[in-house]
Amino acid sequence: xxxxxxxxxxxxxxxxxxxxxxxxxxxxxxxxxxxxxxxxxxxxxxxxxxxxxxxxxxxxxxxxxxxxxxxxxxxxxxxxxxxxxxxxxxxxxxxxxxxxxxxxxxxxxxxxxxxxxxxxxxxxxxxxxxxxxxxxxxxxxxxxxxxxxxxxxxxxxxxxxxxxxxxxxxxxxxxxxxxxxxxxxxxxxxxxxxxxxxxxxxxxxxxxxxxxxxxxxxxxxxxxxxx
Amino acid sequence: xxxxxxxxxxxxxxxxxxxxxxxxxxxxxxxxxxxxxxxxxxxxxxxxxxxxxxxxxxxxxxxxxxxxxxxxxxxxxxxxxxxxxxxxxxxxxxxxxxxxxxxxxxxxxxxxxxxxxxxxxxxxxxxxxxxxxxxxxxxxxxxxxxxxxxxxxxxxxxxxxxxxxxxxxxxxxxxxxxxxxxxxxxxxxxxxxxxxxxxxxxxxxxxxxxxxxxxxxxxxxxxxxxxxxxxxxxxxxxxxxxxxxxxxxxxxxxxxxxxxxxxxxxxxxxxxxxxxxxxxxxxxxxxxxxxxxxxxxxxxxxxxxxxxxxxxxxxxxxxxxxxxxxxxxxxxxxxxxxxxxxxxxxxxxxxxxxxxxxxxxxxxxxxxxxxxxxxxxxxxxxxxxxxxxxxxxxxxxxxxxxxxxxxxxxxxxxxx
Ligand SMILES: Nc1ncnc2c1ncn2[C@@H]1O[C@H](COP(=O)(O)OP(=O)(O)OP(=O)(O)O)[C@@H](O)[C@H]1O
Ligand SMILES: [Mg+2]
Numbered sequence: 001x002x003x004x005x006x007x008x009x010x011x012x013x014x015x016x017x018x019x020x021x022x023x024x025x026x027x028x029x030x031x032x033x034x035x036x037x038x039x040x041x042x043x044x045x046x047x048x049x050x051x052x053x054x055x056x057x058x059x060x061x062x063x064x065x066x067x068x069x070x071x072x073x074x075x076x077x078x079x080x081x082x083x084x085x086x087x088x089x090x091x092x093x094x095x096x097x098x099x100x101x102x103x104x105x106x107x108x109x110x111x112x113x114x115x116x117x118x119x120x121x122x123x124x125x126x127x128x129x130x131x132x133x134x135x136x137x138x139x140x141x142x143x144x145x146x147x148x149x150x151x152x153x154x155x156x157x158x159x160x161x162x163x164x165x166x167x168x169x170x171x172x173x174x175x176x177x178x179x180x181x182x183x184x185x186x187x188x189x190x191x192x193x194x195x196x197x198x199x200x201x202x203x204x205x206x207x208x209x210x211x212x213x214x215x216x217x218x219x220x221x222x223x224x225x226x227x
Numbered sequence: 228x229x230x231x232x233x234x235x236x237x238x239x240x241x242x243x244x245x246x247x248x249x250x251x252x253x254x255x256x257x258x259x260x261x262x263x264x265x266x267x268x269x270x271x272x273x274x275x276x277x278x279x280x281x282x283x284x285x286x287x288x289x290x291x292x293x294x295x296x297x298x299x300x301x302x303x304x305x306x307x308x309x310x311x312x313x314x315x316x317x318x319x320x321x322x323x324x325x326x327x328x329x330x331x332x333x334x335x336x337x338x339x340x341x342x343x344x345x346x347x348x349x350x351x352x353x354x355x356x357x358x359x360x361x362x363x364x365x366x367x368x369x370x371x372x373x374x375x376x377x378x379x380x381x382x383x384x385x386x387x388x389x390x391x392x393x394x395x396x397x398x399x400x401x402x403x404x405x406x407x408x409x410x411x412x413x414x415x416x417x418x419x420x421x422x423x424x425x426x427x428x429x430x431x432x433x434x435x436x437x438x439x440x441x442x443x444x445x446x447x448x449x450x451x452x453x454x455x456x457x458x459x460x461x462x463x464x465x466x467x468x469x470x471x472x473x474x475x476x477x478x479x480x481x482x483x484x485x486x487x488x489x490x491x492x493x494x495x496x497x498x499x500x501x502x503x504x505x506x507x508x509x510x511x512x513x514x515x516x517x518x519x520x521x522x523x524x525x526x527x528x529x530x531x532x533x534x535x536x537x538x539x540x541x542x543x544x545x546x547x548x549x550x551x552x553x554x555x556x557x558x559x560x561x562x563x564x565x566x567x568x569x570x571x572x573x574x575x576x577x578x579x580x581x582x583x584x585x586x587x588x589x590x591x592x593x594x595x596x597x598x599x600x601x602x603x604x605x606x607x608x609x610x611x612x613x614x615x616x617x618x619x620x621x622x623x624x625x626x627x628x629x630x631x632x633x634x635x636x637x638x639x640x641x642x643x
Pocket of ligand 1: 017018019024026044045046047048049050051052053096205
């Protein structure tokens, strides 16, 4: 059920890395439309370029070829500060490795994306507390990442991704380092997030996990295989 | 968005960056401590240098005030080219009389002799007086040194070689305590002298040592009782009207003295003329040396602190790639990263400045107490220290901060 107006439109996206005189072609022409409000699983074996594609989607990296239209706008033309602002307001990231700041409490970690915006600190704090309760960490607000389990850290990362109320959530193997029970909880949370009207893009190598999405995109040998 | 609200938002983000900087510094305590210590040493030296220069200035002003801007002091002998065996007793009473008669602008000519380390006794109390000065009438006036009690030496005291004296405040305290010394007789080396006046407390040290522990007597009495040379004296104090013509006064004085001493043009002066100007010149040379020595020390110490900061921050930025990449991924604009790292640097140098100031003040007090330096602390010290630490933080923090801000978010995030 692709929407009429895609929020994300990739046309022949290429990504080539240069290692000395070695060129590594990771993405060889990926074309993909993602509509607002979709829940898409991006599946592929390890090394197929899923993270690379997600970084391009999330404006963390620029493609070496092709066009990326975000809400109809070519991102290649956007200046750095505009990209920062879009990352800040439009996207929420959940990374493969959690990427929490070790010396900050769970609460401060969750508040981090809000600090670069205009929301007053008190409001940010309230929202961060709310989100942490929603992911079941109301009693862990002042714990450091090192004092939390892997699943708890991933839920802190999810709360952080939602702080600025993003339209698009990008989750890179959010269950990759977790046991199956915890994984199920995380997937359930993603479904809730989707049901709130957000676009969710879930990166996974696991077919079963990909099942939970509405639509599956298979990445193989640098190209999208299905649809 | 209006310009105002944009500025307000930028300031808010900058303020939040300061909070993040604080957290990051606290998380890297050891590194922070090194930077603080390095900067503190530099600022301590700077604190001492500023205080010492101010101290030297105050000292100079005190000495000039003590000496008098309208006065000259003539010493026998030439202190610049003092040849071995050259006479220092070159000023005679005839010279003094001639100067009184014919030196234009001079209204007071007071010859002086001195005798050091004389034992003075009153009742059961004994004290050693470092300096007994023999002079003519008007000592208090010649040195702008008012009496707190009694009277100055008079012409009669001089002609009769009267056994009278003026007493310095410190000795008066030592010998008489709270009682008035006026009219009492002390024994100076078993020779009785009646105290007729008490010099007010000056408290400052002029050149050699304290000035309040001296006794002043008629020069005639001193010469007789201590069997000193009757024709010559050691120094001559002259006061002039119109101090704005001091250089002309000094020129007149010099040519008159050369004439009286029968010096031929190729001969050097056999006397030395000191004025407030010369004292100032001497002191400013001294101050220049002080500034140079301490300035080099402070500069080196601050540069060392700065390089410690630059290197540790450079390494730190590398170590913190992942954190910086994450912040960029979460939407931090490059300027916010730059501001955070700069604030970390400036924060540490400011803390270093505070510690450095305390350290400098403590060391300065110690040096002052040991008598090595004259020290004067003022707000200027704080100003200099704050400015210097700010400059170190900004200058040496800029390179690491720019490095952090220029990272590509994805490379930083991957930690490559
Ligand atoms: N900076 C880089 N320089 C060179 N090669 C890179 C770089 N980043 C990624 N690659 C290569 O791109 C390929 C895809 O990497 P990517 O991280 O996107 O895989 P992935 O599908 O996310 O794998 P996984 O499931 O293991 O996370 C890999 O072969 C990797 O070696
Ligand atoms: Mg990956």
